[in-house]
Amino acid sequence: MTRTLDRRTLCKTLGKTIALASVAGLAGSGGAPALAAAPGLKLGPAQPFSFETLKAQARTMAGEPYRGPATPAPDLLQSIDYDAWGKIRFNDSFALYAEGPNRFPVTFFHLGRFFKKAVDIYVLENNSAREIIYDPSYFDMPADSPARQLPKGAGFAGFRFQEAKDSQKFDWHKNDWVAFLGASYLRAIGELHQYGLSARGVAIDTAVADRNEEFPDFTKIYIGPQSGDSVTVYALLEGPKIVGAVKFVMTRGEGVVMDIDQAFFLRGDVVRFGIAPLTSMYWFSETAKQTAVDWRPEVHDSDGLAMWTGWGGRLWRPLNNPPHVMASAFSDNNPKGYGLLQRDRVFDHYIDGVYYDRRPSLWVEPKGDWGKGAIHLVELATDDEIHDNIVVMWVPAAPAVAGSEFNFSFRLHWLADEPFPSGLAKVVATRLGNGGQPGQPRPKGVRKFMVEFLGGALADLPKGVKPELVVETSRGHLGHYQMIEAVPDEVPGHWRVQFDVAGIEGKDPVELRAFLKLGDKPISEIWMFQYHPF
Structure with missing residues (x-):
């Protein structure tokens, strides 16, 4: 469950520090009429799409052998290290929805050493999906970049929504508000305009003895319609033990709110089946710190787990950097919510230019009855801030065995604080x-x-x-x-x-x-x- 990518730099990459260049647009591929949403992008043939057919596809795939996403030219991708990857920048003149009435343009991430798996990305219009075909000309890159040697149609690593074109506060060319990148990870900006912790599509056997954790991937992404402040995205998720269909309706307000519907079909047995998992980093705070381990007073994306139980209790569990892997379970029935929060908002408690004091809090609001289960908190030991060492998730009591089907709906609130104050101290x-x-x-x-x-x-x-x-x-x-x-x-x-x-x-x-x-x-x-x- 840990990631060793330089998270400080990644947060900047996903935030406000990228200056994107502009180049001339391309014609649509193959002489086919280009979608109004995607001038300049090369598109594949149209095919019918609906969320119901995506769920049906996932159900069918669950009975088939796992294939997984493509990894084009893996040796070549290995040579695109973080420095080389950072020099590859998407040209915003090719952004999806850069023109037309839709407010939020979409830009794309390139493949590289840390993001080797290609995700097929489609644009939806009039209930039809057309694949966006990768072309290196979409990106600015050095003349000697190894990315220039990738095979035709290699694919994208992920995508992000830029701020609204009509925003009075942000320049959409330089600012984004949600990003999907790596496995089933996604991030969003909070009220304080800063990236921080991540959400995941699902967690499979996190910190289970004698089992390797699996990281299912979003293998197909369908970027759908926009309405006002909201955008819609559909995703096909696949791993060795699971296939799923997910719908996101994401709304940009003071922070970001995501309404999520999930249908999961299990290929294999899962010991710890994590629904609505949140992943964060906690190194040290005022609670405990090794002598002179770092010059800063505190380093963390989140400082505690808040829970609102089915019986109405409000709980606060401060996070730990434990001496070894620890898993805690808080049993509940129909929980009202939980979240990883960053409560300490005082800059002088961090004195760091990456603004830990502004990192978003992330709250999960279940929709409908989730039944019996437990909120699981997994804490790993870490000696640096580059590792995500905290995971919290809902684990249903129902056995997660091969052939099972699970449907969950919930809302994610990316805010400065929990969205439903208790009135308690x-x-x-x-x-x-x-x-x-x-x-x-x-x-x-x-x-x-x-x-x-x-x-x-x-x-x-x-x-x-x-x-x-x-x-x-x-x-x-x-x-x-x-x-x-x-x-x-x-x-x-x-x-x-x-x-x-x-x-x-x-x-x-x-x-x-x-x-x-x-x-x-x-x-x-x-x-x-x-x-x-x-």
């Missing part, structure tokens, strides 16, 4: 330290936890009223020292609690749970933390 920081009371000798083997809460009913507490802390630990026992106080920063509703845990033996993780209440009424979300003794 939020957890905004988790800090660890040596146990005991300040100014006195610190007892050995005691760990202190400090949790900060902000907002909700805490902002309206009468003077002299303190909330009550409820805290539990799965191992060891709570120490004598506890403290609840308003943080002395003059921010209304900003409180912190401290408590000690003692008697922890061994290095197995410790599960902690805490929240604030007034009387019998909870006034904060539930903090759930996995502590790794060291």
